[in-house]
Amino acid sequence: MSVAMPLPYDGESLYSVIARYLEAANITAPTFALNTLFGTVARPKKELICSLAEFSRQTDLAWGLSALEIAQRYTVAPYYAVYSTQSRRTAAYAAITARDGIAPAVILQVNKSPVARNAGLRYCPRCAMEDVLEGRRPCWRRVHQLPGVFICPYHRVPLLSVRDPRATKSGVYRLDPAEHVSSWRRNAEVQTAMEISADALVRSEPQPHLRSAETEWLQLAADRGFVKANGYVDTEAIVNGLTEMYGGAYLEATGLDMSRLQPNPWPARLIRCRNVAFHPLQYILLGNFLERCDNTARRIRADLAPSKARVVCPNQYASHPAGHIIDHIRTSRTIAGKSRYHGHCRCCGIHFTFSGCSADTNIPNDVQVTQYGKDLCGAVQTMRNEGLSFPAIERAMGLPPRAARRMLQRPDEKPRARPTREQLLEWRCEWKELLRSVAPEGHLAAAMRNKYLYNRLCQYDKEWLTQCAARYENLKNQNVASEWARRDQAYKIRLQRAAATILSAGPSLVRASKVAIAAKAGLSVRRMSIRHKLPLCDAVLAELAESAEEFQVRRLEAARQTLVTADIPVTRWKLLRQAGISRVKNTAVAATVDRLIDRHSQSQSD
Template identity: 20%
Template sequence: MHRARLASTTICYTPELLHDELLYSWLCRLAILNAWGTGRDAVRKIFGGRTVTPSLTLPTHFDAMNERYAGALPHDSFAALMEASTLLPYHRPFLDHERYAQLMEDSRSSNSLDLKLRLGLVANRFGINTPHRFCPACVAEDIEMNGCHYWHRQHHLPGVNCCVRHSLQLQQQSVPKEGLFGQPLMYPGLPSGEECITPECGFQFRFAQLSADLLLAALPPINNADRSNVYRNRLSAKGFQSSRRSLDYQLVATEVRHYFADFANFQHQSRLLQTARSPLRWIEDLVERPDRSLHPICHLLMIDFLFGSIAEFSLAVDAERSSREATRGSAHAIPRGETKKSLQVPGLEIEHLLRNPSLSCRQIAQQTGKSVGTIVKYRRQRKIEVKERRKFVGAQTRTSIGHDLLSGLELQSIALRNGVSVQTIYRELAYEKGTKLHRQRSLFMAQRTSRRDRWMGVLKTPGVEGISKARSLGFSDYAWLYRHDRSWLLTSNAQYRKSVSTRGTVNWPARDQELCSKVLTRMILLLRAEPPMRISVARLCSGLGQSSQWRRDKLPHFKALLSRFSETPESFRIRRVNFAIDFLVQRESDIKLWKIQRAAGLRIWPADLIAYAQRRINEHT
């Protein structure tokens, strides 16, 4: 039975795995080229069951595929297949060795949701369902070079919305639903023919390039402690270390927001900024809680801010790993019974060393186990002269840096103008608290002026009428101004608010007289109706238009007529009885109560109504 099932799914043609192609895309082409279709039947032939949901970026059930088609897969090795056709190399550097091994084991049999749960993608709230994206220019190149187009790995990296190769915005293809088990295999369609859009934000392209570099770097799993130390050391080198040797994460968050311009137009902006009480909390988690599973997007943003490239980050990790191994090898150098903490110099002795002019900062650093930058910082805080050397920043350069910081220039521009590193600029900014405050104020004023100008430009745009339309176009500027410059915003918006048309003054006496005449006409028509209908206020006003429902307090005569002509249920029943008696009198000489009840068509006959009908019968007999 099992052999017959395998024979029914024999592969007639096996395509090659193309450059940067996802395994999901290769399975789509395999199913189409072998005339299996792309629905649930193709899924059954590939995985052996219709309930398997193929994952776009992190495929699973490798053992099931390998058992059915041993030797037909693009790679014989499971590790090589995951390396070449999935996004696993993108996630791997931020996993420890134990978690990565468990992840590889789960990929053989578990479903994709279990895999994403283990990676922490569900808890991170960055989204777990990757949309199907493609670049129109890449589609044209693929068809020209390979005769077909396919899904690319780099187009499906989280948070990426532009093509690194062509600098074009990616287009998204909708996913149809089939049955109860989600999406089937879906082959990429052709571009819609719309004009290709180039992303306006340079951050989007830089982030896409950094994500692609991480995917292609194929970094191994990084020890959590090594990664945390790399982040901590680089932040300390940039001057974010406080006087207590702890990192000032509030200052780091401020600089990160300024560096990335509050992640404007980024699809995960709200998730990254989080709340005002704890902005960019993930930065502290990256350093202080390395065991926590954070999305690679957070790591990439930190790498961009601290290192600028994946290559520099990889070198820093290698150096940290080598340092840790060297420290572990020389652990016997510490005397027995003592720890590193017991070898630290007491605070009073550090103070004595700092005020000893015969000792250089480097000598004090060697004796105390602290960095040279920390000793220099301590001495400058105590107004102790620090001897300048050729490799350090001189007084004239420091003054120039201070002026540039107050002017609000970018830190990288200041470093280029003064011929120093960006780390030196961060260090100088940390030394001078007054300069930092003045710079923050200067940057705030510059940002306020820029956002004011952009918002006024939106208000003056042709075709924009009203504040609601302007907010839909300049929502980020409006939100920032509403939070930081509300009084100016409300004052400026007052003259651009959409004017509300005012109606003319109503001549209420004339309208009252007009409605009275109409209700009299309506009353005559209702009295002539056969069989009789109850004359209610709603029926009297039904043909008079909506104006009869408005402001009846200004229509006294009309209101009085409605109250006078409207019938109660009791009076309406009496009128129906009279109509029935008159109808029977014209056609019959013998009038009975049951005949009146049938002709009147009333369901409710109270005792007083029966008595009234009986009196009318007696009058005619």
């Protein structure tokens, strides 16, 4: 059977073409139609990286394309293939043209990655408007669905997202993510990463300049000065460089954020592990970072000299020309000890913070606006006078939700009253209680638990909060040994109670292993990083843990009691069946079986 599938538009995804076909054919239950198109009962994912042999046969008269040509032109398969090894790429292309076998998405490991997948389908409002002006149905473009692409590469505007294609009829959409897209548009490295991702869609084979799975990453890192003299990779320098180059918000949005607490972050694994498949976005970000670095100096400046720095104003709606140098920069330290820079442009009135800037462009990275200034407020007022709503203004300018409404508040409104001395003391007590609840963690964990209280103290009582953090850090270093000793005593009692509960439970018996005892107590004391700090817990677990033979003996005794209660003769095969033991291979277990049978025989004779 041949299907009259509509011809795809330039850059359209196969998912969009099928959606237009189902809409034109007025098919309300697409399950049967999809099964017919793909020749399978398993519904493929929205990327449609699957076997397209049956689909190519059904659309041969309309399109005249092979399965491989359809995959390369209208799916995101080339994006994953060009960054894979030659063997995986060949196997994936063979699976696309085959009618059965392993799915190409499994070979390319599309779904096995820490990279965050798009919750819905993304589209560019200007691309959709161009489709309407050309007299055709707006379509989903495959470049907009790539992981890590939040800005249209053609129009440089933020992409909108819908969770369901049918939701566009009711206008249900959201900006993803709203508060950071404006800063990503000013970050040249983020733009470069998105352009490399879009360029991978038009390539069927990897190019020499692409950093893929076949690249000697360890040698490349050594050439850029990221391998120490002892042969170890300088993980901290790479993690800090990636975070400052792309910004923590972008890495978090893509699911590739790295914490200092991670013992083995993904850049270190990618550099050290050979013949291990990673996501294309990981290759793109790390490859672009290493390309921008040289062997003598890092291209990302970790510290700026405030008196000598020349930083470009990030305000795109300012009255001054582009490339204007801001007037004032000061440095502050966060509770974690990191540097944070505060910039102020007197010409447009904007106040913002940033983590650093590129050495060759002087463009600030990871910009967070604290005061918008008169020029931004004037631009919002102009768009408001033109009849645009506040959400529309925020989407167009890349502002956080409700920011446009706050910018147009009347200046005669009363400012928020400063807290009284009693309120500050109350907040301090709440913060101390919060620190006790998250102990032995510090101020960062408390700030994550209650950001509202942390922000209030930072705004109105920052000096006390900084001193409290310093005191807590010193106290933590002094009392860490006594704290672990106290926890060791408390955990030992909980482990003993958990073991007693497991041994006395019934009728379903559970082996009192070390893992089971720790799980019953709700403790994680088996980790290698803390076992040496809890010697009592380690000794108690070794003493209370039940071996496999002891567990079989306990099951046999419980089985004998069950048979006696039910007035059933205790024989060997009945005893073993009741205990769930197929074969007796241990002498102690065999002796227990004989002893229980003899005891039952003696009781019957008496």
